[in-house]
Amino acid sequence: MKVSDIGECQLIDQLNKLLHQGTDETTPARQNLILDIGDDAAVFRPQGYQLVTVDSLIENVHFNRSMLNWADLGYKALAINLSDIAAMGGVPQYAIVNIDLPPDTLVSSVTDCYNAMRSLADKYQTAIIAGDTNQSSLINLAVTLLGSAENPDKLLTRNTALPGQKIAVTGYLGNAAAGLDMLLNQTKVPDESREIFCRSFYRPEPRINEARLLVKEGARCCIDISDGLAADLLHILRQSRVSARIELERLPVHPSLRLCYPLQAQHMALYGGEDYELLFTAPAKVIEQISAQSGIPVTIIGEIIPGKPDELKLVDKDGRALQPEKNGWEHFKKPK
Ligand SMILES: Nc1ncnc2c1ncn2[C@@H]1O[C@H](COP(=O)(O)OP(=O)(O)O)[C@@H](O)[C@H]1O
Ligand SMILES: Cc1ncc(C[n+]2csc(CCOP(=O)(O)OP(=O)(O)O)c2C)c(N)n1
Ligand SMILES: [Mg+2]
Known part of the structure; x- marks a missing residue:
């Protein structure tokens, strides 16, 4: 009917x-x-x-x-x-x-x-x-x-990041972008990975419980990742008037993403979007306490540094700087 x-x-x-x-x-x-x-x-x-x-x-x-x-x-x-x-x-x-x-x-x-x-x-x-x-x-x-x-x-806002704080994320990044790629382009991946990527795209778990943990432990600065890690981190940097340094080898990339998308995994984690994980800043000790109580991975990926607002430094495992792309989802703009 x-x-x-x-x-x-x-x-x-x-x-x-x-x-x-x-x-x-x-x-x-x-x-x-x-x-x-x-x-x-x-x-x-x-x-x-x-x-x-x-x-x-x-x-x-x-x-x-x-x-x-x-x-x-x-x-x-x-x-x-x-x-x-x-x-x-x-x-x-x-x-x-x-x-x-x-x-x-x-x-x-x-x-x-x-x-x-x-x-x-x-x-x-x-x-x-x-x-x-x-x-x-x-x-x-x-x-x-x-x-x-x-x-x-005790609200978690975008304008409360301070130099010296670490930057952390919940869960894994880039899996939803892999799900979207599979669905749009019929990319073939093993069944087990397909299940993980599709779930991330179709059924993101809202991090309500983890956010309550953040509040309890005294974190103040947080955003959820809808448009991509780099794009959403820039919202925090602009509103808090600080810069950030991200260590690329620390990005929580799921082993299945590394395996199925070896060349694109890092790009998907940085710019993919729709992961709906929490991106937050806090002193290292606070993040350790959150991580110890959280049932999901909580990963430190970099730190807030003083400097021009909206300056994002990406550093690879050998300490080499990578130019961040002006990339991430923005309505009305053509995706890169
Ligand atoms: N058309 C609109 N009119 C008024 N406020 C808006 C409009 N679109 C977005 N906003 C506000 O702008 C801010 C950023 O929006 P958005 O990027 O959609 O945030 P989010 O990624 O959290 O959904 C939010 O505070 C939202 O409420
Ligand atoms: C057909 C299709 N093309 C492209 C995308 C990718 N995409 C669309 S919206 C979006 C970002 C998140 O949506 P938005 O409406 O910006 O959420 P908000 O930031 O307001 O929470 C992404 C990555 C998609 N999900 N489906
Ligand atoms: Mg919105």
Whole structure:
């Protein structure tokens, strides 16, 4: 059955039912919810300091029809927003979902999408409380996510990096770019690597728990990597008015990426984007404490140095400087 067979109202009814089946009513988000889907606006009692972010997944920009899997699309649309709340050190609470669909979309595709979104929302105690549904020639899924912070002095921001601090990242870099390359160019890689790269591209794990660890241990400066390590580090450097030195051999490149993309691995790690890992700065001791408690790799890749804001120094294993490319994802610009 297509969405054009049942229409907007019936589709929303189905989605509303899906979002309420077996819901845990004891979460703080649900406890503070006064009204959700069904009225002209949702109503909740705000807690602490309110965080708000929005990011979209748009057909032919963030994915193509050929690589479309509706469950993965739903998962990723929420995950990239959870990643932004994580990068601020917040706790996610409420999601608002805007979905634009071609009329011939199968109803089962939309419910697959919402089931995946719902599972991820449940994992991070986030309630989907409102949205908008439109017909459109292209698919667009936009999630607005609200979160909270108990203390504004403990937020993780882009303007708090200090010379002498180390620069660290969670997880591995470049795997999502490899996933995208495989999907766009049908690049052949062994099954085990394919699984790793596809997962990184379709199902990035939002680093909510790791970000809470950062807050607990006193880190102050963080961004999530959506446009690429170099591009996102530049946001920190510009806003903190500092420079950075990155040691290329320290970049956390997964063994599968090194094996399958020996010539491109470093480039993918630096400029690929969509890894949704956390990039943060803190004193070495703080990073050691975070690393010791984290269930995932936390790798020091360089340090913040005084100097011209936005000057990024890349150094190879022999101490040779490499010119950084002005590369990374930027909408409206042609990718290099
Ligand atoms: N069209 C817009 N109108 C107002 N603010 C925007 C718009 N687009 C982006 N922003 C804001 O600019 C900043 C950078 O946006 P973006 O690069 O999308 O961040 P992120 O990578 O964290 O999603 C964010 O604070 C975002 O809220
Ligand atoms: C078909 C296709 N082409 C190219 C890309 C690569 N790509 C698209 S957007 C993007 C960066 C992240 O998206 P953006 O909307 O900039 O996220 P934000 O920085 O706002 O979090 C990348 C690497 C892709 N995912 N799919
Ligand atoms: Mg954005």
